Amino acid sequence: MAKTPVSDIDKKVGKRVQLCRKEKGLTVVQLSEKIELPAQTISRYERGENKINLEHLTLIATGLQTPISWFLIDEEQTYTIETSNKVAEKKEAYFYSNSKDLEIRLLQRWELLTTEQKRAFIILLDTLPLH
Numbered sequence: 001m002a003k004t005p006v007s008d009i010d011k012k013v014g015k016r017v018q019l020c021r022k023e024k025g026l027t028v029v030q031l032s033e034k035i036e037l038p039a040q041t042i043s044r045y046e047r048g049e050n051k052i053n054l055e056h057l058t059l060i061a062t063g064l065q066t067p068i069s070w071f072l073i074d075e076e077q078t079y080t081i082e083t084s085n086k087v088a089e090k091k092e093a094y095f096y097s098n099s100k101d102l103e104i105r106l107l108q109r110w111e112l113l114t115t116e117q118k119r120a121f122i123i124l125l126d127t128l129p130l131h
Contacts, residue, residue: 005051006050008020008053010045010050014047015048015050016070016071017045017046017060017071023043023112024065028043035063066108067102067104067105
C-alpha cells in the first residue's frame with residue numbers, strides 16, 4: 001500500500017503537537033502511555049514524517065488537554081472557486097472562534113510564565129482599549 005504524502009499542514013500540526021507536549025512537561029513515551037498510541041507514531045508525527053491521522057490527533061489533543069482547534073490555528077487553506085468561466089483562489093485562515101478555547105489556552109500558557117513574564121503580560125493587557 002502506497003504511503004500518503006505528508007503535507008506542509010501535517011508538518012506544522014506535528015510541530016504544534018511537539019510544542020504542546022513539551023509545554024505540558026511530557027516525554028513522547030509518557031504521552032504514548034497516556035493515550036495508548038505507539039511512541040514511534042507520535043514521534044513521526046512530530047518530525048513531520050507521517051501524515052497525521054485525525055483520530056490520532058483527537059487522542060493527542062485529549063491527552064494533552066488542549067482543544068483540537070489549537071493544533072490547526074493559523075493554518076491557511078487555499079481552494080479554487082469556479083463561477084461563470086472565472087477561476088479564483090480563495091484563502092481562509094483558521095482562528096479560534098470559541099471564547100472557551102481561548103481561555104483554556106491562555107490558562108495553559110499562564111502556568112508556564114515566570115512572575116516577571118506574568119507582570120509584563122498584565123502591563124500589556126492594561127494598555128489595550130476595552131470596548
